[in-house]
Amino acid sequence: MRRGRPAPLYAGPCAVLWLCATAASGQTATPTAPNEAAPEAAVAGETAEIRALEVDFGLEAKVHFRDSERLANPSPFPFPPEFLPPGQTRAFQETVDEGRHFEISTLTLLADAVWGENLAAHAKVDFIDLYDRNPTSSDREIDVDELWIRFGSDPARAPGAFALYARLGKFAHFERQDDRHLESYGLVSTAFNRFEDAGLEVGADLGRHLYLRASLTAGNPLFFRDPNALAGDNGTPAKDPVAHPNPEPELQTGFPILYDAEVEDLDTDGELETGGGIGLRLGDPEGGGYFDLLAWGYRRKLAQTVALEGTSYGGDLDLLDGPFEGFSLPIAGDDKREVGANLRAGAGGFSFFGQYVAQELAGMDRTGWEAEVAWRFELPLAWAVGGRQLFPSLQPAARYSRLEPEFAGGSPQYPAPSVRWEWTKLDLGVRLAIVSGVDLTIEYADNVLTRADGRELSEDELLATLRFRM
Known part of the structure; x- marks a missing residue:
């Protein structure tokens, strides 16, 4: 049975934001005494302007054409006959939606509120x-991706002196690439x-070049998904053999890799995750060339199980341990650790991002790395619509990523053999800005999956994305 969920993790930040808005809207001008100096009134006016609350809203929508290559590979797990489609004698891992x-x-609805600089x-x-x-098919459709409040300086800006900040709520990892140039993701x-x-995330900028980051968080539950556009269906109600004997689901399992899934509440049943980083930056991303090394x-302890929306499979150790005794991956202990390094660099329209990660996962080792290069070209004015330039820029991009699990041992009949495979992914694409706020990205993912016996498989995908932002 699932435990009762706690209050939403975003209740605290919402309350603080509401208090800030109330305080700002409740400010009243203090009457100026007749004998007060004019400069003092001007200073008061500037202070009131600085403290004014600014709220902005945005909307983003994405429409796609997707062409996914068909791939099927047998699962070694001996599923009972009622788990299989009619006439099928064994289960397969298959492309999610070929x-x-x-x-x-x-x-997506976006909202930003700023009250002064801090x-x-x-x-x-x-x-x-x-x-x-x-x-x-069965995960929740409405989701709060981010909801946070920040006190202190903006960590995205390089300060000229010592600065501190604290961020509370639900937010992106501080090491995550924040300027992806393709719609897809790399393996890492x-x-x-x-x-x-x-x-909670805190940070310190020790002058312009050196910075520190630290976090104390719930920790993303460990689950699995296909690295292509659609995650896949595993443990869904449509595949329940009690409710649907010999099920024939519309969506398939995909070829999942282990990944840090979405945080759905604060009750992970494991310990809080601690994180830290130290970085060196040179130059200025907004003013020319830049270099940033992080x-x-x-580190955290894996929980025995984590209940996830829309699936009967549990996350963390429950996933690694297999469906029954004797069908486990070669796990030992409950430690989950990652160490890694990022490199960001750029100049003019050119940008580079690279990341390396080494992970220990319940005694199993896994490494991965990826690198992305992109170049944005400003196009000359040829056509305009409504005072906006048509086709103002073109941005080709390429990304190579590689994932190398070292999961030797354990049961050879673990139901998802793809979590053990070496995987390389080459993404090639181009993004064309149509007008301000509208762009088209066309990309191709070349996936090479290497099974334990050395045989290579292919699960390629073409994806075109028309994005609207306002």
């Missing part, structure tokens, strides 16, 4: 979240930091 499809993946809040709510949902970003965590790490 073929050509038009679909809407995203409808108080800000941000919310991101998805009303359609097709490519993040896991399982694809999928496995380790695609989704936001919930808790070393970081995380």
Whole structure:
């Protein structure tokens, strides 16, 4: 049985933001005495202007054409006959939704509130979240991706002197790439930091070049998903043999890798995750060339199980231990640790991002790395509509990623053999800005999966994305 869920993790930040808005809207001008000096009145006016609360809203929508290559590979697990489709004698891992499809993946509401330079809040709510949902068919459709409040300086800006900040709520990992140039994700970003965590993050800028980061968070539950656009369906109600004997689901399992899934509440049944990082930056991303090197790490204890929305499978150790005794991966202990390094660099329209991660997962080792290069070209003015330039920029991008699990031992009949496979992924794409707020990204993912016996498999995907932002 699932335990009762605690109050939503975003209740605290919402309350603080509401208090800030109330305080700002409740400010009244203090009458000026006749004998007060004019300069004092001017200073008071400037102070009131600085403290004014500014709130902005945004909307983002994404429409896609997706063409997914069909791939099927037998599962070694001896599923009972009632678990299998009619006439089938063994189970398969299969492409989630093969073929050509038009679909809407995203409808997102964004809200930002800023009160001076040292108080800000941000919310991101998805009303359609097709490519993040896991399982694809039965996970919740409305999701709060981000909801946080920040006290202190903006960590995205390089300060000229010592600065501190604290962020509370649900937010992206501080090591995550924040300027992706393709709609897809690499293997490393999928496995380790695609989704936001919930808790507290603090940081210190020790002058312009050296900075520190630390976090205390719930920790993303360990689960699995396909690295392509759709996560796949595993443990869904549609595959329940009691309710649906010999099920024939519309969506398949995909070829999942282990990854840090979405935080759904604060009750993970494990210990809080601690994280830290130290970075060195040179130059200025807003003013020319820049270089940013960050070393970081995380650590927590895996829970015995974590209940996840839409699936009967448990996360963390429950997932690694297999469905029954004797079908486990080679786990030992409950430690989960990652150490890694990021490198960001750029100049003009060129940008580079690289990340390396080494992970220990219940005694099993896994490493991965990825690198992305992109170049943005400003195009000359040829056409305009409504005072806005048509096709103002073009941005080609390429990303290579590699994941190497070292999960030797354990049961050879673990139901999802793909979590053990070496995997490489080459993403090639181009993003064309159509007008301000509208762009088209076309990309191709070349996936090479290497089974334990050395045989290589292919699960390629073409994805075109029309994005609207306002």
